[in-house]
Amino acid sequence: MRGSALIQQTINFAHRGASAYCPENTIAAFRHAIELGATGIETDVQRTKDGRLVLIHDESLKRTAGDPRLVKDVEYGELAGLDAGSWFSASFAEERVPLLEELLELAKNTELILNLELKNGVVPYEGIEAEVISMVQAYGMSERILISSFNHYSLVQCKKIAPGIKTGILYMEGLYQPWEYAKSIQADALHAYKFAVLPQWVQEAAGHGIAYHPFTVNEENELERLVGFGVSGIITDYPDRLNALLRRSERS
Numbered sequence: 001m002r003g004s005a006l007i008q009q010t011i012n013f014a015h016r017g018a019s020a021y022c023p024e025n026t027i028a029a030f031r032h033a034i035e036l037g038a039t040g041i042e043t044d045v046q047r048t049k050d051g052r053l054v055l056i057h058d059e060s061l062k063r064t065a066g067d068p069r070l071v072k073d074v075e076y077g078e079l080a081g082l083d084a085g086s087w088f089s090a091s092f093a094e095e096r097v098p099l100l101e102e103l104l105e106l107a108k109n110t111e112l113i114l115n116l117e118l119k120n121g122v123v124p125y126e127g128i129e130a131e132v133i134s135m136v137q138a139y140g141m142s143e144r145i146l147i148s149s150f151n152h153y154s155l156v157q158c159k160k161i162a163p164g165i166k167t168g169i170l171y172m173e174g175l176y177q178p179w180e181y182a183k184s185i186q187a188d189a190l191h192a193y194k195f196a197v198l199p200q201w202v203q204e205a206a207g208h209g210i211a212y213h214p215f216t217v218n219e220e221n222e223l224e225r226l227v228g229f230g231v232s233g234i235i236t237d238y239p240d241r242l243n244a245l246l247r248r249s250e251r252s
C-alpha cells in the first residue's frame with residue numbers, strides 16, 4: 001500500500017495513547033484512546049538491554065518510571081517491575097512500560113492504525129528496524145503500521161527491509177518541498193511539527209501521493225485549522241477533541 005492510501009482518511013492518532021488523560025505510552029492510555037474515538041495510536045519504540053522492544057518516550061526511565069538508568073541498560077525482567085503510572089496519578093500505579101507485542105495484541109482485532117515511532121536518534125539501537133518489522137509481520141499487521149522517526153536513515157532502512165511498509169518523516173522546521181524529499185526516500189507521509197504546515201503544501205503533497213500528519217496538536221482552534229487544511233491525520237493528546245471535530249465536519 002502506498003502513501004496515497006493514507007490520504008483517503010483523516011486518521012485520529014492518539015499521541016502516546018490518550019496521554020492527556022492517562023500516563024503516556026501505557027496500556028491504560030492505549031485502551032482509553034480507543035474509547036475516546038482514536039482511529040490511530042502513536043507510540044515510541046525503544047529496546048531493553050536484553051533486546052525486548054518496549055514503548056517509552058524518553059531514553060531514560062527517570063521521568064515516567066522513577067529509575068535513573070537508561071532503557072538500553074536495563075533488562076526487561078527488571079523494567080517490568082517498575083511503576084510507569086504513579087508519576088501521572090496514584091490511580092495508575094499498576095501501569096507498566098509495555099512491550100510492543102502487548103500493543104499489537106490489543107490492536108490486532110481492531111482497525112486501528114499504529115504509528116510506531118522509532119526513538120533511535122540518541123541511542124542508535126542498531127537493527128531495531130528489522131526487529132520491529134519482523135514482529136509486525138508475525139502479527140500480520142504490516143498494512144496497518146506506519147513507522148516514523150526523526151532518524152531518516154532509519155526510514156530508508158525500513159524500506160530496504162520491507163518496501164511495502166509505510167514510513168513517515170518526522171521533522172520540526174520548514175523543509176523546502178518536503179514531498180520531493182519524501183519521494184526521494186520512498187516515504188509515505190510527512191510527520192511535520194504543527195507550525196511547519198501550510199494548506200498549499202498539504203494539497204501539493206497530496207498531489208504527489210504524500211500524506212501530512214502534523215504533531216502534536218491539542219487546542220481546538222489548532223485542530224480545526226489543520227483539519228481545514230485537509231491533512232490526512234493529526235497526532236494529538238486529545239483524541240476526543242479531534243473525534244468530536246471530525247464528526248461535526250462530517251455532518252456539515
Ligand code: G3P
Binds near residue numbers: 015148170215235
Ligand atoms: O510522532 C510525533 C511525536 O511523538 C514526535 O515527538 O517527542 O512526542 O515523540 P515526540
Ligand code: MG
Binds near residue numbers: 044117
Ligand atoms: Mg513520539
